[in-house]
Amino acid sequence: MPIRVLDPQVVSRIAAGEVVERPASVVKELVENSLDAGSSQISIEVRGGGVSLIRVMDNGSGIPSGEVELAFDQYATSKISSLDDLESISSLGFRGEALPSIAAVAQVDIATRAAGESVGTYLSLQDGVVVNRESHGRSQGTTVTVKGLFRKVPARLKFLKSLVTENSHIANVVSRYALAFPEVKFALFIDGRAVLTTPGSGRLIDSIIEVYGLEVAQNMLEIEDRGWEGGTAISSVLVTGMVGSPRISRSSRDYLSLFVNRRWTSSRWLAWAVEEAYHGLLMAGKHPVAIINLSLPPKEVDVNIHPTKSEVKFQNEHAVFGAVQKAVRQTLIRLMPVPKIEEVATAYGVPSVPRQELAVSAEAEGIVTPSPLLAPQTPAVTLPALRILGQLSSSYIIAEGPDGLYLIDQHAAHERILFERLKAQRLRQEVEVQGLLQPVIFEVNPRQEEVLKAQCENLAQFGFSIEPFGERTFLVRAVPALLANKDWTEMVRELLDSGGERGDWGERIAISIACHSAVKAGQVLTDDEMRELVRQLEQITTPHTCPHGRPTMIRLSLGQLRNEFGRR
Numbered sequence: 001m002p003i004r005v006l007d008p009q010v011v012s013r014i015a016a017g018e019v020v021e022r023p024a025s026v027v028k029e030l031v032e033n034s035l036d037a038g039s040s041q042i043s044i045e046v047r048g049g050g051v052s053l054i055r056v057m058d059n060g061s062g063i064p065s066g067e068v069e070l071a072f073d074q075y076a077t078s079k080i081s082s083l084d085d086l087e088s089i090s091s092l093g094f095r096g097e098a099l100p101s102i103a104a105v106a107q108v109d110i111a112t113r114a115a116g117e118s119v120g121t122y123l124s125l126q127d128g129v130v131v132n133r134e135s136h137g138r139s140q141g142t143t144v145t146v147k148g149l150f151r152k153v154p155a156r157l158k159f160l161k162s163l164v165t166e167n168s169h170i171a172n173v174v175s176r177y178a179l180a181f182p183e184v185k186f187a188l189f190i191d192g193r194a195v196l197t198t199p200g201s202g203r204l205i206d207s208i209i210e211v212y213g214l215e216v217a218q219n220m221l222e223i224e225d226r227g228w229e230g231g232t233a234i235s236s237v238l239v240t241g242m243v244g245s246p247r248i249s250r251s252s253r254d255y256l257s258l259f260v261n262r263r264w265t266s267s268r269w270l271a272w273a274v275e276e277a278y279h280g281l282l283m284a285g286k287h288p289v290a291i292i293n294l295s296l297p298p299k300e301v302d303v304n305i306h307p308t309k310s311e312v313k314f315q316n317e318h319a320v321f322g323a324v325q326k327a328v329r330q331t332l333i334r335l336m337p338v339p340k341i342e343e344v345a346t347a348y349g350v351p352s353v354p355r356q357e358l359a360v361s362a363e364a365e366g367i368v369t370p371s372p373l374l375a376p377q378t379p380a381v382t383l384p385a386l387r388i389l390g391q392l393s394s395s396y397i398i399a400e401g402p403d404g405l406y407l408i409d410q411h412a413a414h415e416r417i418l419f420e421r422l423k424a425q426r427l428r429q430e431v432e433v434q435g436l437l438q439p440v441i442f443e444v445n446p447r448q449e450e451v452l453k454a455q456c457e458n459l460a461q462f463g464f465s466i467e468p469f470g471e472r473t474f475l476v477r478a479v480p481a482l483l484a485n486k487d488w489t490e491m492v493r494e495l496l497d498s499g500g501e502r503g504d505w506g507e508r509i510a511i512s513i514a515c516h517s518a519v520k521a522g523q524v525l526t527d528d529e530m531r532e533l534v535r536q537l538e539q540i541t542t543p544h545t546c547p548h549g550r551p552t553m554i555r556l557s558l559g560q561l562r563n564e565f566g567r568r
């Protein structure tokens, strides 16, 4: 075939393929347009997985009557006008591709009225060509209706998944934007059902309640970005949003939402920065819930990487990575509260006193902070010095702090201490090892054998000397000193059965050793032992959770006590 310039219709359909991959991409582009138009209310209606119908209605600026047709021309946009503008984009759209791309693969109607116009415009397009235009009475704003998506692109249609899958992609897109724009009232209807509505209060927590529910919302911590503290701004990035406490971690990465100047981005690399900040706070295989927005001068970020605009590139990647990691880590360490009595009571289904009766003064309610006098001696900044009062049920240490009563779970606390010690020792390659008097023969099943072979090296770093000794048999010559008098065979078996390639095995092994060597519940401790355990806990930067993410302690503040006893 000779070389020919493609027919414009073919060109627009090829281009459409890049922007409109599936129904959720249409929703994303239309919602972005509504947001760029400054809408405070956006309603999205979907039928048949988005293939039959997608309708997005907003109360934004609207499109002036004379420009409606233009909006459907390829590369027609009101958002940038010059090469310079491309350098610093502050709107979500700018490529002028969405409306023409959608019109190339579906039937599109638009009804719009711009501010200052007395009557609106209605336009209907088929195969990208205007087939009807009318004046139209409506309130200010825009409604775009998309029908029969991909009807003329069977190849695309074939690649779509089930209705449920397409609907969930759509709900996902709307949820992310609801989290990024808490000041906008979103409503999503799927096949007539209200799936998501947000109040548009401007408070992120209200959107979180609607998207993730109350339980998650109650465990979110507001990010305190101290990037500028100490006078040395590491970058011009400001990190805001909320991060979930480790106890509401999830087994999928889908609960992390990252926005760059409120644009939803899927950056694996930024996601990694967040996960890094949770290091040592989450169980292996668990991921955080977090909503994070990076604000930085538009000049420092390039959003023009990909037609869907979901990828971004930073001028100073290292600074951004560091800023995110630091802001999240600081928030977790400073704000992770010692759970209060009533929360624990609710968590375990114990009927608790009505909330208002427990309401305490802001001061008493405050987060645990160290006494300023103690701070210089103790590097730990998260736990005040505690005085031991006794042991409860051979399982919990009762202690007094400057701000109230502490109940410490001796097993969980000891686990945390040992876990931190093992991590530090491994880093210095100084794990204490106990040689066995006689090598022990250790038999495993085929599955365990595979995992053990793969993890021998990792286990060696923690003091296990294990070598193959015939079929499904290994010879163990040394174990970590911490496990010398414990049932280490059970520990290794459990670890091997936890299986899988995934997760940080070094961390899994450390958690497992810590768990098996820590004091157990039901073990009577002497005063000295309790004092030593608490002293070691005070030295740790993350004393509030065990390495599995469960709380190590609960606190009853003096304020709560006064309230309970009805005194001021």
Ligand code: ADP
Pocket: 029, 033, 034, 037, 058, 060, 061, 062, 063, 071, 072, 076, 077, 078, 079, 092, 093, 094, 095, 096, 097, 098, 099, 100, 141, 142
């Ligand atoms: P882009 O968003 O990249 O500019 P689009 O094809 O998505 O390109 O939209 C083209 C133009 O149509 C926009 O620049 C904007 O001026 C106008 N427009 C589209 N949707 C809306 C809307 N909901 N409200 C107001 N104007 C809109």
Ligand code: MG
Pocket: 029, 032, 033, 092, 093, 094, 096, 098, 099
């Ligand atoms: Mg757009």
